[in-house]
Amino acid sequence: MSPASTPRTLILGGTTEASRLAAALAARGLPAILSYAGRTAAPRAQPVPVRTGGFGGAAGLAAYLRAEGIGQVIDATHPFAARISANAVAACAATGMPLLALERPEWAPGPGDRWTRVADIPTAVAALDMAPRRVFLAIGRQTLAPFAAHPHHYLLRLVDPPDGLPLPDCTVEIARGPFDPAMDRALMERYRIDLIVAKNAGGAGGEAKLIAARALGLPVILIDRPALPVRDTVSTVEEVLARLHANLGV
Ligand code: NAP
Secondary structure, eight states, X not given: XXXXXXXXXXXXXXXXXXXHHHHHHHHTTOOEEEEEOSOSSSOOOOSSOEEESOXXXXXXXXXXXXXXXXXXXXXXXXXXXXXXXXXXXXXXXXXXXXXXXXXXXXXXOOTTOEEEEESSHHHHHHHTOSSOOEEEEESOSTTOXXXXXXOOEEEEEESSOOSOOSOSSEXXXXXXXXXXXXXXXXXXXHTTOOEEEEEOOOSHHHHHHHHHHHHHTOEEXXXXXXXXXXXXXXXXXXXXXXXXXXXXXX
């Protein structure tokens, strides 16, 4: 099959890996469309067409797949984006569409790490029941409100300046990853951070804060990934390309 006659690949994105996959498909002349939820005000420019916003649940996504002549779906969303991933499984099952997940391996502790693993946001909040600390709350901006239960000073790192925040005592650093350990160490020293709360997202850019925490001897509360339906999964862009090559002959 020639690249031009290949059915379009829908990439569910919002991650570095999704952007890398989009670039790789574009470089091979393979038609693709990259889908964003629309959480970031100005996403990076992409070499493939982009669509933005929810599909309207699994049924909406199934209707989109049928209407847009999609041939396969690559779920390259963040490992904590559980709803869209579950919707992708349901929509692909309903339409008979091939689905492949591109999922980064989890981070694993190394010597010197002081990690406390917790199951979810509520248990992370419960683990912070202690005298006020200076906490680097590195979990994005969507699930901040429960952390107001404790009188800690929170450092947040966000992509866009927020309209309003549910935390009375916080500092916001505006920055877009990937980050590096030296930069994150300097950030933690500048804000005199005592403790880090992070999601076990995996990936090199986000790991910088854990490497910096190890170097500074700081404790980390690390939130485990949410459970997802079983799906066919690979962990690198190269594996996605190999699978497309095997399945489509391109
Ligand atoms: P979520 O809870 O799984 O999704 C909530 C809803 O947002 C979905 O039901 C879907 O709406 C829509 N949606 C999510 N991702 C979409 C996509 N790529 N294209 C179109 N619609 C999408 O997801 P989330 O945790 O809010 O994350 C939203 C986006 O941010 C994801 O694309 C993810 O890759 C990215 N992201 C998330 C995190 C995180 O920590 N959660 C971190 C970095 C990046 P409908 O049901 O209406 O289709």
